[in-house]
Amino acid sequence: MRKIIKNGIIVTAADTYQADLCIENGIIAQIGSQLDETGAEIIDAAGSYIFPGGIDPHTHLDMPFGGTVTKDDFETGTMAAAFGGTTTVIDFCLTTKGKPLKAAVEAWHAKAKEKAVIDYGFHLQIVEANEAALNELPAMINEEGITSLKVFMAYKNQFQADDETLFRTLLAAKELGALVMVHAENGDVIDYLVKKALQEGNTAPIYHALTRPPEAEGEATGRAAALTGLAKSQLYVVHVSCAEAAEKIAAARNSGIDIWGETCPQYLVLDQSYLEKPDFEGAKYVWSPPLREKHNQEILWNALKTGQLQTLGSDQCSFDFKGQKDLGKDDFSKIPNGGPLIEDRVSILYSEGVVGGRISLNQFVDIMSTKAAKLFGLYPQKGTIAVGSDADLVIFNPDVKRVISAETHHMAVDYNPFEGMEVTGEPVSVLSRGEFVIKDKLFTGQAGAGQFIKRAKYGEAKKISAGSTITI
Structure with a gap:
């Protein structure tokens, strides 16, 4: 009809x-x-x-991590996204060393096909840039329509790739027309700091933040930007959390490097002190990069306003507080990283951004939908309101006001990190x-x-x- x-x-x-x-x-x-x-x-x-329907360029649905699996799959996760005003998600397809990229893509299609209630696409993780993987890329991009490639610079001995892998991926992406994405933290330094903290008996959730300092994010961001410039390629930095990283992106853009940046709602309204909540409650706020000191919030807002950061992803990666987060009760490094964030992304950007006077109404639409559509090859099919x-x-x-709560959200998890926050x-x-x-x-x-x-x-x-x- x-x-x-x-x-x-x-x-x-x-x-x-x-x-x-x-x-x-x-x-x-x-x-x-x-x-x-x-x-x-x-x-x-x-x-x-x-x-226009929101586009969330950063989700992890039905994803294995840290000996468990995210609580929200493609059904509950996309349902919650829809309640929040998002109509397209782009999820990260994780790959395994020594196995074909196509096998990973097929596995992710199986996760999503009978469950997703809204449209979706995939980013493809590159964990090794050997000849076998590079030879598969043309088919992934041209036939599968997966035109963005993710490289982790952190999570040593799990997801982390070396600089050669990143550089070769950048070179291939330039040739094939893909956008390379990086999780920019110095995983080697973080691995050392985590081991040192545990050796000294520091096991509480706050040490997740203290062992992943903003300098480690800034350094990795700058390194990825430099390699992008050297390769004459294109880069998208996910979940920018701090001034150190935002400044590296701005400097790279000003020097002519083709680089883009995403932040997330949690970094705009929450801060590092949440990880100090008593009775292990701080574990609810363990994700990477970690929450930062409060002064970073306005720096990130200003970067969105001035266009030095362009998009807002949720980094949805949900784990129950009871039964999953508590795997790290005695060791912060074993707390599954991630939070339930997909549902409130749009509301927080509107309430704190537009109503709060930080961004315009048109900037809000650009940040929550249009820019991601353009960067990730969805525009103008999606990301705008136009004939066709x-x-x-x-x-x-x-105008309506509501209070965010786990009692009323539609995600499958047992808590909400924005609990009690009023949004307009x-x-x-x-x-x-x-x-x-x-x-x-x-x-x-x-x-x-x-x-x-x-x-x-x-x-x-x-x-x-x-x-x-x-x-x-």
């Missing part, structure tokens, strides 16, 4: 205006006024904003390709309805990014 959304205020990264939307066959067919309503379902969005684009839409009440604004209804996933704050979607999206190459996305948007 055709749908017409009436009386709402449409907001894109570039424009804010009042108009009606006609949806047909999953795409936006018309934008205007006095549209033909014959036979259409009418949705009244008076008093609401209409945003997918009808991934969020009808958003900008929330999604009321969410459509994925023209079908309601959330309608009047109730779930109406279906497991398996989400589609895997093959993405354009980085070079193609960049050309679109630099050009004009679809005109109406």
Whole structure:
């Protein structure tokens, strides 16, 4: 059935205006006024904003880590994402040394296919850059449509790759049109500091932060940027948490290096003191990079405002406090790293960013959706509101206030790191390709309805990014 959304205020990264939307066959067919309503379902969005569906470029669903598996899989994780106003996620496909990349991709497709309620794509981890892996990359990029490659510079003896692997990946990505992503922390230094802390009997959650200092993130960010410049390639730094890393990205961008940066809501509103909560409660806030001293928050906000950081990922990687986080009760290094963050990403950015006066409404849309669509080859199919684009839409009440709580969230975990935080604004209804996933704050979607999206190459996305948007 055709749908017409009436009386709402449409907001894109570039424009804010009042108009009606006609949806047909999953795409936006018309934008205007006095549209033909014959036979259409009418949705009244008076008093609401209409945003393009959020794009979360950083999730870990159904992921093994530290002897356990993330609590949220592709069903509960994407359902929570939809409640939060996100209509596309890009999840990290982990690979194994000595095994074909294709085997890992097939495993991730199996995790997602019958469960995802919204659309999704994959980033592909590169753990070794030998001839076998490099020879597989053209098929991964050209045929599978997986056009972003992840290299870990941390988690020694688990995920960490050496500098040669990173450099060879950058060279291959330049040739093939992929965007390289890095987890930028100096894993060798962190490994030494962790061992030293444990030898000295320091086992509490706060030592997770103290053994992963901001200097280790800044150093790795600068090193990755330098290697990118040397390779004349392109780089995206995930989950930037501190001034040291943000400054390295800004300096690299100013010198002409093709580098982009993402931060996460937790780094914008939480700080290192949360890891000092008594009775092991600090374990709820153990993720990497760790939470930083509070002064970093406004530095990150300012980097978003000025465009030195461009996107907001959730780094969703959820583990129960009881039964998973407590694996590290007597050893902080055994606390599974990660938190339940996918559901509140959009609300926190709107409330603390727009309502808080830190960013504009159009910047909000760019940060939570459009820029990720452009960087990761989804634009203009996704990430904007334009004729011909997918009808991934969020009808958003900008005035309502709510308190974030594990009692009311839709993730599968037993706690929420933003517990008790009041935010202004929330999604009321969410459509994925023209079908309601959330309608009047109730779930109406279906497991398996989400589609895997093959993405354009980085070079193609960049050309679109630099050009004009679809005109109406």
